[in-house]
Structures are given as C-alpha cells and as structure tokens.
C-alpha cells in the first residue's frame with residue numbers, strides 16, 4: 438500500500454515562502470484600527486478610497502483597504518454564517534468589495550482564530566472553512582487573523598495550539614481557488630517570552646505572507662506616538678532572519694496623523710519601515726492628511742526600496758545609544774545605509790565603508806543618493822552624517838563593477854538581552870552593552886558550498902569566532918582552524934559545526950552549550966543577507 442504514503446507536498450499544501458507569488462512584495466494600503474478602532478463604517482471606507490485615488494496614493498502603490506475588528510454582527514446567522522453590521526455597512530461587504538474593485542483597489546478583512554475577536558464579536562474557531570469561503574465569495578483577497586481568546590486543547594501547550602490553528606487556516610486558505618493573503622497575529626501573543634517567540638516565528642513564514650509580531654502601535658490620542666514607533670521598530674530589528682520574498686515581518690501601521698509627531702518623526706517612521714521592506718499600511722484619516730504628509734508617504738525612491746524584489750530587511754550595523762546604523766542589499770546590487778538619531782539633540786557620526794560590508798580599496802568610489810532630498814554624494818572612505826533629534830537619513834549606494842562584492846556585516850547580538858558579541862584583545866569573547874566599537878561589528882562570510890559561515894570582527898581581521906580545545910569560546914586564526922565554522926538557524930541559534938554546540942550568552946560571558954530550543958541565551962540577531970542553515974532544533 439505504498440500509495441498511502443503521500444508526502445505533504447503531494448497534498449497540495451504549499452508554504453508561503455515557497456510560493457511567493459501570493460504576495461511578492463509587502464502590502465501597501467489602509468486599515469482603520471489605530472485611527473478609528475471600532476468606529477468604522479462604509480462611508481469611512483468609500484471616502485478613504487476616493488481620497489487614496491485622488492491624492493495619488495493608489496498610483497504610489499497603496500492598493501488595498503482592510504477592515505479591522507467590529508465590522509460584524511454579534512451573532513452568527515442561523516446557518517452559522519458571519520454577517521456584517523448593516524448599520525455600519527448598509528450596502529453589505531460584497532458591495533464594498535465591488536466598489537473598491539471599480540476604483541482599482543482591493544478589500545481585506547479581519548477575523549480571529551479564537552472563540553471571540555478581541556472586540557467580543559464571533560471568532561472563527563470551528564468555522565474556519567465556512568468563514569474563508571464566505572470571505573472569498575464576497576470578493577475579499579486578504580485576511581488579518583487575530584489571536585485573542587485562544588485556549589489550548591488538552592495535551593497541547595499554548596504555542597502548539599496557535600500552530601495547529603494557524604497551520605489549519607493556511608490549509609483552508611491555500612485550498613481556495615485563489616488563496617487569500619494571510620496576515621498572522623500569532624507571534625504578537627508570545628513576544629514577552631523570547632524562546633516561545635522564536636519557536637512561533639519559526640513557523641509563521643511557512644503559513645502566511647506577513648505576521649504582526651509584537652505590540653499594536655498606539656491608537657489615536659492613546660499615548661506617545663514616537664515612543665510607540667520606536668518600541669515596534671526595536672521589536673522588528675530582532676527578526677531580520679525570518680524575512681524573505683513571500684513573507685514580511687509586520688511592525689504595524691504608519692500613523693502620520695497621530696497627534697504630537699514632528700515632521701522628522703513622521704519621515705523617520707516612513708524611512709525606517711521602507712528600509713525594513715515592511716508592510717506600508719496607513720492608519721490615519723487620509724482625506725484630512727496634509728500635502729506634506731502625503732508627500733512623505735508617496736516618496737517614490739523609498740517605496741522602491743520597500744518593494745525591492747530581494748525583500749531584505751535592514752539590520753543593525755551598530756548601536757551606541759544615540760545612533761542606530763542599519764544596512765541591507767537591494768536586488769540590483771546597491772547597498773542601503775539607514776541612520777537614525779534617537780537622541781534628544783542634533784549630533785554627528787561617521788560610518789566607514791567597511792561597516793557597510795563594502796571594499797575600501799583605493800580605486801573604489803561610491804555614488805550615494807539621499808532618498809529624501811535626492812542629493813548625491815561621492816564617498817571613498819567614510820560617510821559623515823549629521824542628524825537632528827529623531828531624524829533619519831537613507832542613502833542608496835551604487836557599487837562600481839570592480840567593487841561590487843559585499844559581505845554581510847554588522848552587530849551579532851543576543852536579541853532577548855540586547856547585548857553585543859564583543860571581541861577582546863586577549864582572544865576572549867564577551868557580551869557587552871552595544872557601543873558601536875569595531876570589536877562589535879562582524880563580517881559574517883559564507884564559506885564553501887554548505888551552510889557554514891565565519892564571524893570576523895572588524896577590530897582584528899586575522900581572527901574568527903571559534904571554539905577552543907577545551908570547549909571554550911575564543912578567537913582563533915581564521916585560516917586553517919576548523920572550529921571557526923558556524924551555522925545560523927532561523928530560530929536564531931549559532932551552532933558550531935565541529936563542537937556541535939551553540940553560542941550562548943551566560944552571565945555576561947560568551948560560552949558554548951548544548952543546543953536547546955527553550956533558551957533565551959542562545960538566540961542571536963545577525964546582519965541581513967547571512968545564509969541560513971536548513972532545519973531547526975524542534
């Protein structure tokens with residue numbers, strides 16, 4: 438009976454990252470939640486759609502509107518179907534989806550994997566197939582699936598329960614004639630526990646196209662906008678390794694009309710999200726946005742970066758308490774440099790070519806364009822950067838053909854503690870507060886055809902991260918020492934292939950331990966573009 442042994446691939450279940458055509462670049466559009474919460478209705482959506490068309494946002498790429506929680510009636514119909522609230526949506530949802538289509542736009546919707554939505558409306562638990570088919574029949578092509586009111590069935594941990602439900606949804610959505618784009622909120626329910634979070638993040642790229650990974654951005658008049666933006670920005674910097682074409686980390690909405698945000702803060706929000714290739718979903722009252730706000734949201738050069746086919750997420754090169762420096766590559770070979778001044782005053786910094794993984798050979802000259810001002814500069818050694826408080830600059834750097842080689846370069850940090858892997862001059866390795874010194878910036882180069890990488894600090898190009906004869910973490914000559922080969926796993930583990938152990942941050946020092954799933958000490962963030970090893974520890 439060999440015919441019964443079907444492999445999962447033959448069952449037609451395809452992971453989203455193996456099928457990036459469902460969403461080849463991050464979504465752009467509007468969602469009502471952060472601005473209006475439950476006060477949504479048909480007029481808000483039709484007025485917003487008109488405004489997106491007339492103010493040029495559709496032309497800029499913002500082509501979808503997404504209904505969030507509270508769009509439905511409190512009870513299902515007798516046959517179990519969900520029904521829209523007809524006071525809020527007098528013409529119904531299919532009419533609204535048609536309205537969007539006739540304006541060149543698309544409509545998305547919200548549900549919940551639990552018994553009730555976060556707002557107390559009927560959840561989809563037990564009705565997954567029925568609800569998915571209803572949404573598809575209404576002309577909806579995008580589902581944001583929240584995770585309120587989920588309880589684990591007996592014999593399962595809570596994180597296993599979320600996996601069962603979200604993978605079930607993936608199967609249901611994939612089986613539709615046209616699979617719905619699937620926005621997963623599951624990881625947001627685990628972001629306060631590093632090891633649970635890593636395990637949940639491990640599977641979300643296989644089931645959906647984007648994931649809301651941490652806290653909701655602050656709602657209108659709900660608190661300090663900049664603090665909330667920085668909070669979500671920080672969470673996103675921990676997740677670089679998960680993103681690839683077909684799956685995008687979602688640090689939540691753009692909030693350009695949040696009261697109190699300065700011009701620089703709004704620009705920074707957009708520049709950082711674009712550098713991440715994050716979803717660009719506006720939660721604001723678009724008809725009343727200023728022309729200046731619309732111009733920020735329509736910046737063509739930054740949208741090109743956001744929608745770049747490689748979908749790399751800019752990763753931290755260095756962090757010193759004032760400046761965050763981030764970098765990534767783009768599909769045409771260009772390099773991106775993004776610098777944010779988090780401090781309270783105007784300040785200056787320099788970023789060397791080596792920190793961007795670029796060659797500084799004497800004949801290498803790079804043309805760099807500031808993507809907000811359009812200004813071009815030629816650079817052959819250091820970038821000199823001066824930024825006002827909370828301002829961000831993004832340079833797109835073209836590489837001459839003879840200097841086109843790049844090496845993933847940047848911080849290697851234990852993401853739960855935020856501490857940086859630091860090379861000492863005595864060959865030892867420690868975890869220290871990040872200070873942006875050369876001993877905390879690492880070249881992470883691929884070696885050979887396998888999945889091995891080596892880690893070499895900029896402070897001493899002759900040594901590499903290694904495991905010593907007594908199993909201790911050390912720095913050894915890069916050439917010839919077998920113990921300098923590491924594998925980076927999607928869960929954040931750095932496994933030494935010879936010692937068969939994982940890098941760990943234990944009480945301030947670096948060490949090697951047996952690799953285990955549930956250890957916050959073994960989870961690391963690396964530069965973007967680092968090759969990942971197949972498989973995981975689960």
Ligand SMILES: *[C@@H]1O[C@H](CO)[C@@H](O)[C@H](O)[C@H]1NC(C)=O
Nearest residue numbers: 473476477478479480481525
């Ligand atoms: C629709 O919602 C908007 C935003 O909450 C509100 O200002 C408006 O009064 C509502 N319109 C109707 C017809 O309910």
Ligand SMILES: *[C@@H]1O[C@H](CO)[C@@H](O)[C@H](O)[C@H]1NC(C)=O
Nearest residue numbers: 551552553562563586587588
């Ligand atoms: C959630 O719904 C399921 C299925 O209808 C039911 O068995 C369970 O008791 C509900 N749980 C709670 C806490 O309401």
Ligand SMILES: *[C@@H]1O[C@H](CO)[C@@H](O)[C@H](O)[C@H]1NC(C)=O
Nearest residue numbers: 594596629630631632633955
């Ligand atoms: C995080 O979750 C793991 C696995 O579910 C558990 O073993 C660990 O105790 C939790 N850690 C904290 C700090 O709660």
